[in-house]
Amino acid sequence: MATGMLLGAGGCGQSPEPQAIQPIADETTQVQISSSAEEQPPASNSSHSTTVEASPQNDYFRDAVNRAGSAVSIGQTAHSESDWQLAVNRWQQAIELMGQVPNSSPNYATAQTKIKEYQNNLKVAQQRASGETVQTTTAPASPPPGLVAQIPILQRRGGTPLVPVTLKGQKGSQKVTMLFDTGATGTLITPAMADALGVVIVDQAIVTIADGSQVTMPIGYLDYIEVGGFKREGVLVAIGGDVGLLGQDVYGEFGISMGSQVINLYR
Numbered sequence: 001m002a003t004g005m006l007l008g009a010g011g012c013g014q015s016p017e018p019q020a021i022q023p024i025a026d027e028t029t030q031v032q033i034s035s036s037a038e039e040q041p042p043a044s045n046s047s048h049s050t051t052v053e054a055s056p057q058n059d060y061f062r063d064a065v066n067r068a069g070s071a072v073s074i075g076q077t078a079h080s081e082s083d084w085q086l087a088v089n090r091w092q093q094a095i096e097l098m099g100q101v102p103n104s105s106p107n108y109a110t111a112q113t114k115i116k117e118y119q120n121n122l123k124v125a126q127q128r129a130s131g132e133t134v135q136t137t138t139a140p141a142s143p144p145p146g147l148v149a150q151i152p153i154l155q156r157r158g159g160t161p162l163v164p165v166t167l168k169g170q171k172g173s174q175k176v177t178m179l180f181d182t183g184a185t186g187t188l189i190t191p192a193m194a195d196a197l198g199v200v201i202v203d204q205a206i207v208t209i210a211d212g213s214q215v216t217m218p219i220g221y222l223d224y225i226e227v228g229g230f231k232r233e234g235v236l237v238a239i240g241g242d243v244g245l246l247g248q249d250v251y252g253e254f255g256i257s258m259g260s261q262v263i264n265l266y267r
Contacts, residue, residue, distance in 0.1 A: 061107040064097035065183050068118055072258065073159045075125060084129035091122035113255045146267035148254055149228030151180065153261050157243075161263060165246060168223040169197025178244035180263060182256065187225065187237045188245040194220065205238060225250055230265060 071090030078084050095118045101111035153161040154177060161180045166173055167189065174196055176189075189199070199220040206214055217240045224233040225246070232250045254265040 060097045060100040060102075061105065061111055062183065062185075064094045064101070064111070064114070064118075067091075067094035067097060068114070068121075069159075069183060071121065071125070075121075075128075076159065076260075078128065081129050081131055084125055087125040088122065088129050091118055091125055094118050095122065107252070110252055117255050117257065146255075147264060148267060149230035149251075149265040151228035151263040151265070153180075153259075153263060161258070163227060163246065163263065165244070166226040167193060167197055168226075169194075169199050170223070171196065171198030173197075176244055178246045180246050182248065184245055184247035185252070186249050187235060187247040188241060189222075189237050189239055190242055190244055191239055193244060194218075194239045197222065199237070199239065201239070202236075227251070228263070228265065 067090050071087045071094060074083060074087040074090060078087060095115055098111045098115050098118065101108055105111070151163045153163060155162050157179060162177050163180045164175060165178045166175050168174075174193065176193060178189075189197075193199075199222065201218045201220045203219050204216050205219050206216060217238045219236055219238050222235045222237055224231050225235050226232075227246065227250065230251070235249060251265055254267060257264040257266065
């Protein structure tokens, strides 16, 4: 039996339930998968305080993503300069935490990219908080350098984007809708998806949810996951819940730029 899966509690139906996953989102899910099977290739509401501490496990990367997700959620509903100041504080906290990710961490390179991303978002939030008008252009925007994928946002659930995804298993491919949760480190599909795709169960994983309780979930491989034109092959996924969740094992190596209608992934 595999161990080492961590799944945050959520609100997607069956227990354990994935929930957004905070880049973006205001609620988070963490999924970490390790298997004994052979691996395949692949907050403070103060408007002034920005000093933060990481969780007891010192998972600075996860905590930074959570703060960034909170900042995004605040910005989506901000109506006043004080609202934008709160978003400023969240971005500052996210940057501070991301800067504490040690260079020994597997997330270190991603953290350096996200710091730049968060600094750009902080600048916009500061302009809004000071009452400045943020300049926009009506001319078609050219794709950002290093663009990897453009993912349309179909709708949002609890502030977390729902995006179209293509999954491929032994029985063929299937187009589904999944939560794009930047706080989740692993991907979760529903039992119905697994059955339709013919996913072969290769092991089980111990899942620890946010309240500290543990459950066992089956895990298996997908041939590939495709989103926004980007394809990740040989993805190990957990199976459970009633809503699919797209985790950072698919896109975590890329920078993320999220708008109201599209998510861009770039190198």
